[in-house]
Amino acid sequence: MARIYALAKELKLDSRELVDLVKKVGIPGKGSALASLSDDEVQRVRDHLSGGSGSKSSAAPAPEEKAPSTPVAVREQVQPERRPIQLERRGRTGDEKPAAESKPAAKPAPRVRAPAPLPPAQEPEEAAAEEAGQTPDVRLPNTRRSAGGLSDRLRRKPGDASKPDSSAPEPSPSKRDDSGGASEAAASRDSGGRDSAGSGRSGAVEPPSRPAGPLSVRGGAGGAGRVRSLDKRGTPGRGDSGKKSDGKPKRAEPRIGINLAPLPETPQNQPAAKNEPKAQKPEIKLSRDVIAGHKQGMKAPLEELAAESVEKKRPSGKRGGLSGFTEKGKRGTEEEDRPRRKSGLAGMSSARVDRGNRRKRPGDLSRSYGRDDRGQRRTLQHKGTNTAAPRKEPVQIELPCTVRSFSEAASIPVAQVLKALMGMGIMANINAELEFETAEIVAAELDLELQLKETETLEDELITELDEQADDPDSLKPRPPIVTFLGHVDHGKTSLLDHLIGINVVSGEAGGITQHIRAYEIDKDGNSITFVDTPGHEAFTEMRARGANVTDIAVLVIAADDGIMPQTEEAISHAKAAEVPIVVALNKIDLEGVDANRVLTQLTEHQLTPSEWGGDVEVVRTSAIKGTGMDELLETLLTIAELNEYKANPDRAAMGVCLEAEQQGDRGVVAKLVVRNGTLRVGDVMVCGPTYGRVRAMSDTLTGEPISEAGPSTPVSVMGLESPPGAGDRFHVLDDIADARAIAGSRADESSRQSLSGVTTKVSFENFQEMLQEGRLGQTEEKVKLNVIIRADVKGSLEAIDKELSKFDHPEVEIRVLQRSVGGITLADVTLASASDAVILGFNVIPDEQARSLADERNVEIRRYDVIYKLTDDIKAMVEGRLKPEERVVELGRALVKQVFSISRVGTIAGCYVAQGSIQRGCRIRVNREGRTIGDYALDSLKRIKEDVKEVPRGMECGIRLQGFNDVKQDDVLEAYRIEEVARTLD
Numbered sequence: 010m011a012r013i014y015a016l017a018k019e020l021k022l023d024s025r026e027l028v029d030l031v032k033k034v035g036i037p038g039k040g041s042a043l044a045s046l047s048d049d050e051v052q053r054v055r056d057h058l059s060g061g062s063g064s065k066s067s068a069a070p071a072p073e074e075k076a077p078s079t080p081v082a083v084r085e086q087v088q089p090e091r092r093p094i095q096l097e098r099r100g101r102t103g104d105e106k107p108a109a110e111s112k113p114a115a116k117p118a119p120r121v122r123a124p125a126p127l128p129p130a131q132e133p134e135e136a137a138a139e140e141a142g143q144t145p146d147v148r149l150p151n152t153r154r155s156a157g158g159l160s161d162r163l164r165r166k167p168g169d170a171s172k173p174d175s176s177a178p179e180p181s182p183s184k185r186d187d188s189g190g191a192s193e194a195a196a197s198r199d200s201g202g203r204d205s206a207g208s209g210r211s212g213a214v215e216p217p218s219r220p221a222g223p224l225s226v227r228g229g230a231g232g233a234g235r236v237r238s239l240d241k242r243g244t245p246g247r248g249d250s251g252k253k254s255d256g257k258p259k260r261a262e263p264r265i266g267i268n269l270a271p272l273p274e275t276p277q278n279q280p281a282a283k284n285e286p287k288a289q290k291p292e293i294k295l296s297r298d299v300i301a302g303h304k305q306g307m308k309a310p311l312e313e314l315a316a317e318s319v320e321k322k323r324p325s326g327k328r329g330g331l332s333g334f335t336e337k338g339k340r341g342t343e344e345e346d347r348p349r350r351k352s353g354l355a356g357m358s359s360a361r362v363d364r365g366n367r368r369k370r371p372g373d374l375s376r377s378y379g380r381d382d383r384g385q386r387r388t389l390q391h392k393g394t395n396t397a398a399p400r401k402e403p404v405q406i407e408l409p410c411t412v413r414s415f416s417e418a419a420s421i422p423v424a425q426v427l428k429a430l431m432g433m434g435i436m437a438n439i440n441a442e443l444e445f446e447t448a449e450i451v452a453a454e455l456d457l458e459l460q461l462k463e464t465e466t467l468e469d470e471l472i473t474e475l476d477e478q479a480d481d482p483d484s485l486k487p488r489p490p491i492v493t494f495l496g497h498v499d500h501g502k503t504s505l506l507d508h509l510i511g512i513n514v515v516s517g518e519a520g521g522i523t524q525h526i527r528a529y530e531i532d533k534d535g536n537s538i539t540f541v542d543t544p545g546h547e548a549f550t551e552m553r554a555r556g557a558n559v560t561d562i563a564v565l566v567i568a569a570d571d572g573i574m575p576q577t578e579e580a581i582s583h584a585k586a587a588e589v590p591i592v593v594a595l596n597k598i599d600l601e602g603v604d605a606n607r608v609l610t611q612l613t614e615h616q617l618t619p620s621e622w623g624g625d626v627e628v629v630r631t632s633a634i635k636g637t638g639m640d641e642l643l644e645t646l647l648t649i650a651e652l653n654e655y656k657a658n659p660d661r662a663a664m665g666v667c668l669e670a671e672q673q674g675d676r677g678v679v680a681k682l683v684v685r686n687g688t689l690r691v692g693d694v695m696v697c698g699p700t701y702g703r704v705r706a707m708s709d710t711l712t713g714e715p716i717s718e719a720g721p722s723t724p725v726s727v728m729g730l731e732s733p734p735g736a737g738d739r740f741h742v743l744d745d746i747a748d749a750r751a752i753a754g755s756r757a758d759e760s761s762r763q764s765l766s767g768v769t770t771k772v773s774f775e776n777f778q779e780m781l782q783e784g785r786l787g788q789t790e791e792k793v794k795l796n797v798i799i800r801a802d803v804k805g806s807l808e809a810i811d812k813e814l815s816k817f818d819h820p821e822v823e824i825r826v827l828q829r830s831v832g833g834i835t836l837a838d839v840t841l842a843s844a845s846d847a848v849i850l851g852f853n854v855i856p857d858e859q860a861r862s863l864a865d866e867r868n869v870e871i872r873r874y875d876v877i878y879k880l881t882d883d884i885k886a887m888v889e890g891r892l893k894p895e896e897r898v899v900e901l902g903r904a905l906v907k908q909v910f911s912i913s914r915v916g917t918i919a920g921c922y923v924a925q926g927s928i929q930r931g932c933r934i935r936v937n938r939e940g941r942t943i944g945d946y947a948l949d950s951l952k953r954i955k956e957d958v959k960e961v962p963r964g965m966e967c968g969i970r971l972q973g974f975n976d977v978k979q980d981d982v983l984e985a986y987r988i989e990e991v992a993r994t995l996d
């Protein structure tokens with residue numbers, strides 16, 4: 010499995026280009042650089058790049074990478090020619106490698122062996138060459154390759170074989186000898202690798218060139234890169250440059266004829282090469298010892314030095330100024346340059362020449378850095394003036410990384426990073442946090458090397474370690490279950506808890522409504538149960554949203570007289586989403602005339618089948634007033650706890666969750682915590698969310714009596730924290746208060762950074778689709794679940810949507826409706842969506858103000874529809890990976906209709922107050938009445954006083970007339986929006 014962008018990087022291709030290629034190869038659903046390819050698909054791509062023959066390419070995959078991007082097209086054209094060449098290569102590949110590698114030994118024998126594998130037909134040539142006195146193993150082949158390779162080919166055609174042949178071999182060997190073994194060494198390997206020769210020559214030459222293939226293959230992942238660089242370097246070979254340039258055409262045999270033209274220049278280049286010594290000085294300084302050593306067979310140091318030098322010279326692994334090399338002879342296709350590139354000293358010279366070229370054309374930076382294989386513009390390209398030197402070293406990125414820090418690290422403008430992100434379909438701001446993968450792609454887009462500098466934070470070191478610290482099974486002891494009451498308001502949650510603990514809190518509550526979370530531990534026949542009473546299911550879900558799932562069992566309290574009410578439905582959704590056992594307390598059973606069966610039926614309709622009806626949901630009939638069913642309820646809870654074997658290790662450092670906290674005048678910060686594991690003691694140092702402190706005192710949440718320690722599942726009031734943590738914040742006990750302080754500080758920073766970040770973190774249709782394509786989802790489960798919450802205007806719509814969704818059938822994705830109900834989108838929906846990574850689907854309904862702002866804050870996606878098929882189409886399209894929101898709705902503002910004026914011949918004018926954003930001329934208006942959208946119309950006229958205006962901002966009044974709608978009423982909410990075309994970037 011490999012990501013497209015990673016493969017592109019490996020193959021030295023542009024990500025988008027590879028995406029196109031993948032499509033071309035016939036692999037569907039890979040519209041993004043983030044998409045993953047299976048091994049088979051990767052092989053298909055490689056095969057395609059290699060020229061089409063799967064099996065062949067598999068034998069020598071690396072060579073294919075030689076021709077990165079451009080090659081695709083070119084190869085296809087040249088295919089007929091390449092085939093034979095490839096075959097030869099492969100043959101060599103295996104054999105050559107060793108030959109090339111062993112070269113260091115410089116033993117003639119091995120050298121001779123290398124050519125052996127060559128096709129018989131070519132042997133004669135090789136043999137002839139050898140006989141020519143090329144005993145010096147490597148040199149011969151090298152010489153041929155680098156110098157004579159192309160010429161050989163050319164020779165054959167033109168018929169002038171001797172001249173180039175002799176000249177080629179001679180100069181190079183002699184030269185090398187002169188300059189010291191260095192050149193030979195490099196040449197032998199480099200030029201060997203250089204396919205130029207091989208290609209240029211007939212089959213015989215090929216063998217020597219093979220080495221390049223093998224080299225890259227060995228390189229493994231980096232093979233591609235190497236091949237590429239080798240090619241580059243090969244080009245410039247000293248003195249042979251001209252010839253080499255000829256050699257490249259290997260792939261494009263048809264061009265040989267065309268390429269012949271530059272031949273005459275070969276000799277011209279030669280002299281240039283002779284001048285090399287001048288340029289060579291700054292390139293590499295070879296000490297006499299090294300040179301002498303090499304003559305005695307020590308090639309490695311030289312090669313390393315050479316390679317190192319070349320690397321330094323090449324900006325960001327690009328072909329850099331090498332392109333200039335081809336200029337004279339054939340500045341045409343870059344693919345022709347590639348094969349010429351060499352490694353080692355040959356590469357050095359290429360780089361040197363390259364530099365020289367750059368010096369000649371200082372303004373043409375684009376040629377050096379700004380173009381990719383297809384000549385397409387790269388981000389670092391500069392036109393005309395060289396404003397800044399391109400970064401040559403890998404970009405060091407420390408995680409987490411913002412756009413700003415990325416741009417600073419890479420020394421490139423923020424705008425450029427944002428643009429690259431936009432190109433990936435990510436709209437971010439300067440403070441947006443980039444995940445490593447995103448940063449990696451951006452770096453690839455910007456042609457930068459990325460070096461991850463991950464610093465382990467104290468959080469990772471201490472907290473994560475504590476979280477991951479597994480308890481020895483022997484140390485685990487049963488712990489009390491933590492039970493939470495959920496249900497519709499006034500159905501008796503608090504009364505039930507009161508009765509269970511024997512106090513009467515209900516009467517003391519303001520307005521009879523629970524405003525605080527209470528948590529008490531009670532004892533039943535020696536067994537404890539911890540009860541948590543929350544002010545509503547939002548609080549319950551809120552804690553879940555913060556990763557603090559304290560509840561083991563949910564008790565759904567339903568008043569027998571009311572039955573299931575809207576909030577009960579929500580509570581059911583929340584409990585189901587939390588995936589905890591549900592026990593129903595059918596309360597107020599003491600009331601006369603209540604029909605328990607009606608409630609049981611309703612429960613069944615909500616997929617909660619009572620155990621007495623054959624289901625698995627325990628229903629206990631209770632009366633908080635009379636105390637009916639209390640024992641049965643406790644016993645049921647204890648039985649469930651027993652079945653689920655809730656256990657914890659009381660002998661470790663405590664960790665748990667904060668339920669509530671407040672600043673109390675004389676006592677300081679008092680936090681109500683529940684210990685989930687371990688034992689909390691007075692004197693312990695703890696970090697809780699963004700605060701920390703030492704436990705100064707602890708007290709029982711029920712009696713208020715001081716306690717010195719609190720074991721697993723114990724609710725406890727703690728004093729000593731620096732500031733009040735939030736509900737749902739987790740706490741950990743640490744050894745060192747300095748660590749606790751540091752962690753709390755970094756969390757505070759992190760949360761403020763997140764609030765500034767503009768990157769979406771929650772699930773949305775688009776990122777779900779993306780995750781699906783990448784395989785990030787569904788790796789552990791059989792089916793990926795897409796959580797949705799549906800809100801519709803009427804029950805009929807809900808039923809229609811349900812029906813549509815029930816038809817949905819996908820092998821990998823399951824639509825999981827967490828909640829479906831009639832009415833506008835509420836805060837509870839957003840909280841649930843946030844806690845459950847769900848998308849809210851609104852059908853002809855709008856979110857209320859609170860829900861809207863919380864959704865914005867938490868990046869919860871709310872999708873609104875007015876036609877059912879659009880909703881289902883969207884889901885299908887998303888799952889099938891073809892979601893293409895070509896247009897995006899941009900909300901502009903909301904206005905409240907304060908008064909309506911009917912003017913004859915003009916129509917109805919709505920006198921409005923702009924409560925949010927602005928109303929703009931040319932926008933569209935959704936008319937909402939009592940939480941439902943009743944129509945969608947174009948804005949006909951927008952006036953302030955009597956003047957037509959372009960825009961009316963928030964806080965102003967205006968007159969609005971809608972096109973084709975005169976039934977505007979007072980208190981209607983008019984929502985202004987605009988539809989913007991959005992360029993698709995993922996496909």
Ligand SMILES: Nc1nc2c(ncn2[C@@H]2O[C@H](COP(=O)(O)OP(=O)(O)OP(=O)(O)O)[C@@H](O)[C@H]2O)c(=O)[nH]1
Pocket residue numbers: 496497498499500501502503504505515521522523524544596597598599600631632633634635
């Ligand atoms: N008849 C009868 N009345 C009950 C019973 N349980 C609770 N009530 C009454 O119902 C009203 C609401 O009870 P609460 O316990 O405050 O209900 P709640 O669900 O906790 O309400 P919130 O705190 O607002 O969430 C009170 O007046 C209780 O006296 C019961 O079993 N029978």
